[in-house]
Amino acid sequence: MSATTVRDVRKPENEARGPGRARGVRRAGRQRHGGRITYAILIVFTVGSLFPLVWTAIAASRNNTRLAQTPPPFWFGGNLFKNLGIAWTDANMGTALLNTTVVAGAVAAGTVLFSTFAGFAFAKLRFRFKSLLLLLVIGTMMVPPQLSVVPLYMMVAKLQWTDQLQSVILPTLVCAFGVFFMRQYLIEALPTELIEAARVDGASSIRVMWHIVFPAARPAMAVLGMLTFVMAWNDFFWPIIALTQNGSPTVQVALTGLGRGYIPDQAVIMAGAFLGTLPLLIAFVLFGKQIVGGIMQGAVKG
Numbered sequence: 038m039s040a041t042t043v044r045d046v047r048k049p050e051n052e053a054r055g056p057g058r059a060r061g062v063r064r065a066g067r068q069r070h071g072g073r074i075t076y077a078i079l080i081v082f083t084v085g086s087l088f089p090l091v092w093t094a095i096a097a098s099r100n101n102t103r104l105a106q107t108p109p110p111f112w113f114g115g116n117l118f119k120n121l122g123i124a125w126t127d128a129n130m131g132t133a134l135l136n137t138t139v140v141a142g143a144v145a146a147g148t149v150l151f152s153t154f155a156g157f158a159f160a161k162l163r164f165r166f167k168s169l170l171l172l173l174v175i176g177t178m179m180v181p182p183q184l185s186v187v188p189l190y191m192m193v194a195k196l197q198w199t200d201q202l203q204s205v206i207l208p209t210l211v212c213a214f215g216v217f218f219m220r221q222y223l224i225e226a227l228p229t230e231l232i233e234a235a236r237v238d239g240a241s242s243i244r245v246m247w248h249i250v251f252p253a254a255r256p257a258m259a260v261l262g263m264l265t266f267v268m269a270w271n272d273f274f275w276p277i278i279a280l281t282q283n284g285s286p287t288v289q290v291a292l293t294g295l296g297r298g299y300i301p302d303q304a305v306i307m308a309g310a311f312l313g314t315l316p317l318l319i320a321f322v323l324f325g326k327q328i329v330g331g332i333m334q335g336a337v338k339g
Contacts, residue, residue, distance in 0.1 A: 090314065097121065097308035104303050116304065123302075124295060124309035129282075133291035134316060140205050140276075140287055141269040147210035148265045149258050155211075156219025157250050161232055171220070178213045186278060193279060200284035205276050209269065215261055222257040223250070270317060288313040 098117035099110050124130060158164075159171050189208060198204040227250065235245050251258070273289040280286050282294045292313060295306045 090311075090318075093307050093311050093314070097304060097311050099304050101300070101302050101304055117308070120304050120308035121312060123305050124312055127305070128291040128294050128309050129286065130288070130291060130309065130312050133286050133288045134312075136202060136285055137270055137287040137289075137313075138316070140202055141266045143206045144209050144269040145262045145266040147206075148212055148215045149262045151211045152215030152219045152261060153250065153254055153258060154246070155216040156221075156223055157227075157246065157254075159216070159220040160223040161227065161229060171217075174213045174216055178217075182274065186275070189275075190278060199279060200281050202280075202285055204279040205272075205287070208275070209272075212265070215265065218261055219254060219257055223254055226257070227253045266320075267317065 092111075094117070095110055095113055096104055097120050098114040100114070100116055103110055103114065155174075159167065159174075193199055193204045231249060232245060235249055240248070271289065272287075276287045276290050277293065280290050282290055292306070292309045295301070295309045
């Protein structure tokens with residue numbers, strides 16, 4: 038049978054199932070678009086997420102008298118830069134922003150580093166009482182932080198660290214959530230065979246961590262670092278106890294000075310809150326793609 042005859046015999050069969058199959062292939066290659074309801078829901082959530090920040094900027098551009106009126110303002114006024122200047126001076130925001138950057142950066146770096154080491158140990162190493170120690174670590178998440186304030190402050194005072202940044206940095210360098218998060222990620226993302234092959238080749242523990250564990254855990258480390266940085270930046274409870282506004286304040290401690298007085302100036306307070314939020318917004322704009330890329334890469338690996 039010739040090639041032409043073979044093509045003619047197969048052609049009806051292909052035509053019978055070809056159009057639907059071809060449409061399926063074309064549909065599989067297309068990029069799916071959400072409908073109108075999807076876009077409407079996304080717009081509502083976006084507006085709801087941005088509204089507090091936008092209204093903070095609007096309130097910062099007004100004065101106390103206008104903010105006390107009903108209905109409140111929903112558009113910008115002409116006092117934004119004036120109120121920002123007052124908040125910057127009265128709250129010593131320059132020093133506060135620098136201190137907060139140091140604290141948040143150190144806490145994020147320490148949490149990521151120690152959590153990766155501990156998470157790798159709980160995920161891939163074998164040692165006695167491993168399950169018990171992991172339960173103890175997770176159990177610390179059930180203890181309210183208010184219970185540890187008094188002994189922690191007594192320890193800080195004995196070390197003469199009051200009103201110093203190390204009193205805020207050192208107690209928060211390790212967190213149980215970070216250890217559990219990295220442990221759960223490394224169980225799936227890091228093959229045990231890869232570690233065993235490195236051991237056979239004579240790699241030391243430090244070399245295994247540097248060349249195998251850290252590259253495999255990079256997406257999770259980026260996500261944990263971002264979450265920890267934001268939490269350390271917004272932390273208020275312990276910094277307000279360990280630090281003072283006139284010493285080495287963080288942003289949250291410095292903002293407390295703007296609410297003092299017989300009649301607090303709400304517009305200036307909003308201006309200070311806007312200044313304290315602005316660096317986080319800039320960081321998300323600059324590193325948003327890397328953060329989302331790390332999350333997606335971790336999702337694919339997991």
